[in-house]
Each structure stands twice: as C-alpha cells, then as structure tokens.
Amino acid sequence: MSNGRKIPSGKTRPQILTTAVAAALLAAVYFAAARWGLHLAFVNPSATPVWPPTGIALAALLVLGYRVWPGVLLGAFLANLLTSGSVAGSIGIAVGNALEGVVGAYLVNRFAHGRRAFERAQDVLKFAVLAGLASTTVSATIGVTSLSLTGFAPWAKYVPIWVTWWLGDAGGALVVTPLLVLWSARSRWERKGARLEAAAVLLSLFVVAEVVFGGFLPAQSKHLPLEFLCIPFLIWVAFRFGARAAATAIFLLSGISIHGTLHGVGPFATGSANVSLLILQAFMGVNTVMALLLAAVVAERRRTEETLKRLAISDSVTGLANHRRFIEVMEQEMKRSQRTGRPFVLLLFDLDGLKQINDRYGHVVGTRALVRLAAVLRARCRDIDTPARIGGDEFAVVLLETEKTAGRQIADRITKRLAASREDPLLSVSIGMAVYPEDGQTVEALVQAADAGLYDMKHRRKPLPQAAPQPSPALDQMAQWAQYLVEIKDMERRLRRTS
Numbered sequence: 001m002s003n004g005r006k007i008p009s010g011k012t013r014p015q016i017l018t019t020a021v022a023a024a025l026l027a028a029v030y031f032a033a034a035r036w037g038l039h040l041a042f043v044n045p046s047a048t049p050v051w052p053p054t055g056i057a058l059a060a061l062l063v064l065g066y067r068v069w070p071g072v073l074l075g076a077f078l079a080n081l082l083t084s085g086s087v088a089g090s091i092g093i094a095v096g097n098a099l100e101g102v103v104g105a106y107l108v109n110r111f112a113h114g115r116r117a118f119e120r121a122q123d124v125l126k127f128a129v130l131a132g133l134a135s136t137t138v139s140a141t142i143g144v145t146s147l148s149l150t151g152f153a154p155w156a157k158y159v160p161i162w163v164t165w166w167l168g169d170a171g172g173a174l175v176v177t178p179l180l181v182l183w184s185a186r187s188r189w190e191r192k193g194a195r196l197e198a199a200a201v202l203l204s205l206f207v208v209a210e211v212v213f214g215g216f217l218p219a220q221s222k223h224l225p226l227e228f229l230c231i232p233f234l235i236w237v238a239f240r241f242g243a244r245a246a247a248t249a250i251f252l253l254s255g256i257s258i259h260g261t262l263h264g265v266g267p268f269a270t271g272s273a274n275v276s277l278l279i280l281q282a283f284m285g286v287n288t289v290m291a292l293l294l295a296a297v298v299a300e301r302r303r304t305e306e307t308l309k310r311l312a313i314s315d316s317v318t319g320l321a322n323h324r325r326f327i328e329v330m331e332q333e334m335k336r337s338q339r340t341g342r343p344f345v346l347l348l349f350d351l352d353g354l355k356q357i358n359d360r361y362g363h364v365v366g367t368r369a370l371v372r373l374a375a376v377l378r379a380r381c382r383d384i385d386t387p388a389r390i391g392g393d394e395f396a397v398v399l400l401e402t403e404k405t406a407g408r409q410i411a412d413r414i415t416k417r418l419a420a421s422r423e424d425p426l427l428s429v430s431i432g433m434a435v436y437p438e439d440g441q442t443v444e445a446l447v448q449a450a451d452a453g454l455y456d457m458k459h460r461r462k463p464l465p466q467a468a469p470q471p472s473p474a475l476d477q478m479a480q481w482a483q484y485l486v487e488i489k490d491m492e493r494r495l496r497r498t499s
Helices: 013-038 053-064 066-084 087-111 121-134 136-149 155-184 194-213 227-262 273-313 323-340 354-361 363-379 404-419 443-460 473-498
Strands: 344-351 386-391 394-399 429-436
Touching (some): 013 066, 053 066, 087 121, 087 136, 121 136, 155 227, 227 273, 273 323, 323 443, 344 404, 354 363, 363 386, 429 443
Antiparallel strands (some): 344 394
16 A cells, blocks of 8 residues: 555545644643643633634634634644543634634635635735634633533523633634734845844833832832833834734734733733733733734835835836946946956847837737847846836847956857747847946947947848748737737727727
C-alpha cells in the first residue's frame, strides 16, 4: 500500500495525518489557554470575562482551514469537563465553542476576505462586527443554556452569565485573532531603522502601561482615569508600523492591564473583579478596532500612492518605464557616472513597419508587436538596466556601467532574438547607440547621437523585395475577433440610444 493511496473521503493518508496532528496541537493549545482563562471565572466556574481560546480557535480556522475544528471541540470539552465534571454540559459547551469558531471563520471568509481582513478599513469593521460581536453570541447562548439545563447555573443569573461569556469571547476574538493571523503571514520591515523605532515605541508603551496599571503611582492615585495615556502609543504604532505591530501592542497592553486590574490597580479596578474585567475588555476592544482601522487606512493610502507612482512612471501597454521615468534614469546615471567615472550606454530602438502591421493585421496585432518587443528587451537586459518605451514605436534601454563593445553585443542579441521568433508577423528593429560621456554630456545630446545612428541604420538598409502577403490563420482570426468586438460595442451603443 503506497503512502499516497486515497481513502474514500478523497484525501490521502499523509493529508489526514497532517490534519490530525494540527487538530491535536490546536486542542492542546486551546486546553491550556482555557484552563488559564477559567481561573478568572467569578460569576460562574464556566463563564469568564477573559477568554483567549476564542481568538486561538478563530485564528486557527482562518489560517489552517475548517478541517481543524475537531481540535477546538476536543480542547473545549476537556477543559470544561475538568471544571464542571458534567459530561452533558461539557459536550454542550464544546459544541458551542466549536460552532462559534466555524461560524466566525465562515463569516470572515465570506464577507471580510478571510486572512486578509486587516488590510482594508471596511474589512476590519466587518471582522469586528461578524467575528467579535456576532459569532460570539453562538457560544454564549449555547454554553449558558447548557449550564442552565444541567443545573450548573441558575436561570435567574442567565443574563449576567451570558454577558460575561459573550464579552469574554468578544475580547478574545478582537485581541488574540489579529495577533495570530498577522504573525502567521510573512512580512518585512520596509524602512531602515524601523525595528529600533518599533522597539522604542513598544518599550514606551510598556512603561506607560505599568504606570497606569502596574501600581507605580501612590496608593491614593492608583485608580486615577489615566488609561487615555496609552492611546497615543497605539496610534503611533498603527500609523508607523501597520496592523501586525498594532496587534502586538494591543496584546501587550491587554496583558499588563488584566494583571493590574486583577490586583486592584488601575482605573478599571473600582468594583467587583468580574465587572472590572468586563469594563477593561470593552476598553481593549474599542482600542483594538481603532488601532487596526488606523493601520488599515494608512496601508491603503500607501498602496494607492505606490500604484499612482507606478502608473506615473510606467507604460500602460508594455509595462516598461515611460518617457518620464526614462529621463529620470538618464539624469541619475549621469550623476552616478560623474562620481564613479564609469560609462553607460544608451540604446534606441525603432520598431520597423508598425504602420504596415496595423494596416495589414489590425491594431490588436500591432499592440501585440509592441508587447513582444518589450518582452525581448526585458529578457535581454540585466535587473540593473532600464528598458523603456519613450513613444509610439520607439524604445530605449539604459545599460548601466557598460562600454561600447558590450552595448553592441546586447543590441545584437536583441535583434537575433526577434529574428528567431516563430510568431507572425516577424519583427525587426533599427538601433542607435550612444555612450556617456563619449557621445554627449546631456540627455538631449545622448538622445540625438543615438537617434542619428538609428536613422543612419535605416538609410543604409537595402530595401527588401516585397513578397505577396501570405495568409496567417491565427492573425486573421485575431483580426476577425477584433472586428467582431467592435461591432458588438456599436450594437450596444445603438441599443442604449433606442432605450
């Protein structure tokens, strides 16, 4: 029997083994977190205002998939069985916890882009509502009802137990899930010195949190409403370092504030332990949504700026650098060459016969010819070189730290690559070359020198005998489809006018 043999479910044995191991690990982590959380249960041994397992389960289902839900079920059952000793009640609570995670993961996947829920502001709001507020009602309702039916909770206390259960689960989903999901994805620091700055702001947040919740203040001042002092640091982290750092800062603040509140220190430790923790959870939930929203808005703005910058310096047809970017690169390389004393080469290309291609095959094939030439230029250049489309059928390549001989070799390889193409119509180019600083000291002078060589090549070429155009089924079909699309567009416009 081979290791890859399939079983009736359609999965291979290694896949089933991997799923079983993942579910077992999830059950162990869930169980440990649940046992810790149940130590903070005050209104009922099974209802706690601090419940990180909800966040662990939701993150696991988002990252690993629905297949690991048995791990949530097993971990919840064992944790509650050791707490209440009731098999029936523990089964009901475990089912509610597992169903809560599955429903939350489904809603986030369906409406908030799943693991990417923290990349856009609207998805962050959807996550907060669907996973933090909506799906957590499932576990609270099933769990408290199971306790009441089995006699482990009086019906008269149904509402306070339900509120405690729900708010504890909501806090776990909002604080723990973003942390685990964001750290499960690969990321990198975009700016130099970002790690030092992030460490500095997290250290500052730790110090301020200890002052507010750690009992550093005099006894008569330990309940002053100073929690707002932590908010600027959360804004700083979210604005500068994004959602992952913001989730880390929230988790750090949550741990310090829970510890302080349990020891009667901080602005929320003014009533019973359960009420104090519930108010703290509400505070942390609001700050979590605020920080993640800000991080998402900043990330969206940066992506928009990058897109606009890319569109501003790239050609929309070929994806190469455009004329603006070409001029920038030329000016930069002149300054670099003046510092290093190393030359660079400018190659200009003119695609021969583009008008004839458009007239014979249509503009779809003509555009395809531009893209083909761009692909050859990109393939035959180094990563440090800059190929560009500077207008119509004119292209350029800036070859960094290259001498004239090497420039000619690259130009020859480009022409040979075009000639070896099996795609119709065959393409050819006229080429001009200029070397900095030998052929000019300015952009205009270099372009004029290369342009002169390009047109000299055109004039020196012997006119080729004009063969009768041979039919090409593929190109003719492309032209027919292009004409067909034009006719459809005209028909749609006429229909809109008549309606």
